[in-house]
Amino acid sequence: MIKKHMPVFVVCLLIVLVSLIGGAVYGINKLIPTSKQMDLTEYYGHNADGEAALILGTQKLEQKALFSGNDVYLPLDVVSGYLNQRYYWDSENKKILYATPTSLTEEAASEQADGNVWLKDDTVYLKLDYVKKYTDIDSYIYEDPARVAIQYKFSNIQTVTVKKDTVIRYRGGIKSEILTKIPKDTVLRLLDEGEDWDQVATDDGYIGYIQKKKVSSADTTNYERDFKAEAYSYLTMDEPVNMVWHQVTSTDANSYFADAVQNMTGVNVISPTWFSVSDNDGNVSSLASGEYVMQAHEKGLKVWGLVDNFSENMSTTTVLSKTSSRQNLENHLVTYALKSGLDGINIDFESLSEDVGIHFLQFLRELSIQCHENNLVLSVDNPVPEDFTSHYDRTEQGKVVDYVIIMGYDEHYVGSDAGSVASLPWVEQGVKDTLAEVPAKRTILAIPFYTRLWKTTDGGALTSEAIGMDQAQQVISENGAETYWDKTTSQNYGTYEGDGATYQIWLEDAQSVAEKVKLISKYELAGVAEWKLGFENSGIWSVITENLS
Template sequence: MKKKVLPVIVAILLILVIGGCALGKVLLDKYSYSKEEADWNEFYQVSENDRSAIILQNEMVEEQALIKDGVCYFDLATVHKYMNEVFYADMTENLLLYATPTEVIRTTFGETAYTTTEGTQEAGYVISFADGDNVYVAADYVKLFTNYSYECYDRHVQVNTEWGTRQVAQLKKDTAVRLRGGVKSPILTQAVKGDTLEILEQMETWSKVKTADAVIGYVENKRLGEITEETETPVTDYQAPEYTSLTADSKICLGWHSIGGVAGNDTLYSMVSGTKGMNVIAPTWFSMTDENGAFRSFATAGYVTTAHQMGLQVWGVLDNFNYANENGISISTLNMLSSTTARQNLVKNVTDTAVGLGLDGINVDFEQLSSDCGPHYVEFLRELSIECRNKGLVLSIDNYVPFNFNDYYRLDIQGEVADYVIIMGYDEHWHGSKDPGSVASISYVSDGLDRTLQEVPANKVVNALPFYTILWKTEGTDVTDEYITMRNEADFMSKAGVSAEWDEVTCQNYAEWTSGSVNYQIWLEDAESIAVKLNMMTTKNIGGVAVWRLGYGTQAAWELINAYLQ
């Protein structure tokens, strides 16, 4: 009997031993700490040895830095997106420009020096270079003009653009910083007792942390000491540029004086006669004539002298369309503005001309720009603002009512560099659009100003009123139109034998009638509609009013404007 039982007992013991070993292995596999090391190239998504991931604050972004000859570079799109959008590259002339409030600093691709008004400055490294369609800028050069910090590590670059407070804790013992929370997760790096870790996110048993060398991973909570809060140290060697302005203490009232030739200057007295409260006159004198920065001028010094004697400032208008329209030629604003030589020729010539004439300011009216022209237009405004600021000229810029589709005109930047941002509060429905409607309904104007005020200081915002309307004629499917000036509206309505009624939606007097097979519609701009717009402008406390154009208005409208200015 004993001989039969003994083998059974041995077998059971063997089964228990084997089972225990198996269970122990399972438990060991489950609860022991993995020693597997993570692949940093895979973790940082770096496939080339000269590339480094960018950690912006506490997040890895999709863009990467380039390390070349021991120097850290960012491509210009990355600089614009995260650090500083003022840098401007001219790919044809191989230039990198930076416009401050008072000067344009330049360097040529591949060079180690840059030029300021004080002369040539040596950087000690290649500042920028082009690689195909990309321009790379040295991180240290970006730092000369930018409130940010960076630190390069083995596979990544830590970038900070803002500072506040952070939670930190010291390690109570040596530990591995892992790719994910869990003992089986691969190891990113080792941290030692006493290291200070930034706590990014705390969970039940693990915390997401960042080490002193900007490795972001996970450690067990039991390894962490007391969590405290500390204030981050911001950059101390950066001073923000100061953009000074020539905005007036009181509201401005600008009237555009449409001048089609030198002889048009003789209409100054008649155009000013009957106005009330106007303190700025803007003659349409200067117009782009080619793509090299030249412009034609109808200006005379005598006009400026006479206007000054009338108590008016004179802001000469520079446009990109009148000369081309008058002569039936095509001039590419994009080609002109994207050439640094041509652009700076225009800036210098128009500001020198303005000073020579004794002008008080320049009014820029560049219209129908394409979106790809946007960055070059912005650089033009920056460079023009520098010359205007240095020469004591007021810079005002005309704009369409802002929408998402024309945001490349960059009202936010205009609000920084210009003295006045003028919103042309009309053309809601425009000549030739074949879409009958109001030229400037109250919601169109008010909403446009609200969007502008999100980008531009209120004292710099000027709303331009239309002293005209459009008569719409619809015959079948054919829609035509014609302009009618405010001063001629009453006579027109009388001759047509119709009267208008107030429309609460547009806050305009509206009339519609049929003659023969033609249906007529008109939304009047008159004293009543102007009063509503001025009241709305008063509530928004903007910097003033403009009118398109002199000679179109009525005495009643000017009386209302004068009251608004008070």
């Protein structure tokens, strides 16, 4: 019986041994890193003839670079979106315009890859060397597969340093394919920290994973750079700016300058609303008066002429997107400014659509060059920052113009719910948000001399009218309205009944203006502006002066 069972026992033993050996081999294989190299064509994607994969910083892009002989060309939208937004495509003349702080340069496009600008299949490409002329970047160019890696961020970069020779893998895990070998002491850009694997990027275009134990802890690196960009200089005042806008609607109104400023004190800049873009060719209607400027100068006032885009006979997008119209506008403004003896130009282009954003910025760049050549201060008015005004790009404005002015009013407006024109928390938040983009020393806060009288009928219809300080006090007095200090808005609030309606008013007065002007010193701003001359009461000037200093 024993002999009959022996073969069965041996077979079972062999099965067990084979299973144990198989399990051991499987377990050992799980612990052995794969040495398989990833197919880089698969990693970077397939390229058509003449194309190259494009890696910007720590991301692979869908867009492709182009090779032509030894030259590399980058798509304009990639350059503008990631590297340098100042390369402006002049579609009218088929050329690239580039505004430096002191000059406007241009490069004509060619349908052949024989220059700095290549127009291929209606897409604009810039030669890499041309981009490097004005942009601080490092580039890494490889073949097989064709690829171009560009690094453009060099400050406050999270990095790790390789502690010993190792590899970067496509995914986290030792069984993931190898992208590239990495020698000891290589500094890698850290994208994400994991428990056992860190996601990293090399300067030359590999983005993958490395074992955490093979690298140092995260550090912040600032790379030393030799690139020297031409810096902007600014025409600014040594004392705090105290500017008032003077709404001038006719040439005859200029003759009332002396009466308008008779009781005005503490102001050092006046901005008459003299200019308006009149048509789509960039022509300008002007109410400018040299006599007005001379009188202002005699009173120690600088004069910054305002230009608006309010005419129904023009489209801001049409004017600014067409180079001939845009530059015609610039030339007119500077000519009028010099002819009348102005000290500066104030740009008040409102309700800008998103599609005009890049053209508006180019307008400011080009106008800045001419203004500074002629010693003219350039300022630009901006609404309080909101998500829907990001295309105003206050960061770029702040680099180009002398002063950025925050229009700290119209929190509530015709068509909105009833409320304050400029509550203190709303204005202060606008200051904070602007200072995230613009240097405080060249930021001016504009405050209102007006408020709105809101009327709600018994039927629920809501209307409002803008009224000045004296008229607002008259309304309160004549209607026996009681007012109280509203801590949420930092304004005196009043309400009353009459004519089958409820009236509400959030007052702009000495108290509310003082609180707003205190923001100038609190945030070390360049100064204050007021809309508009004629809406104030006589005592408000001393309130501004006292709180501005």
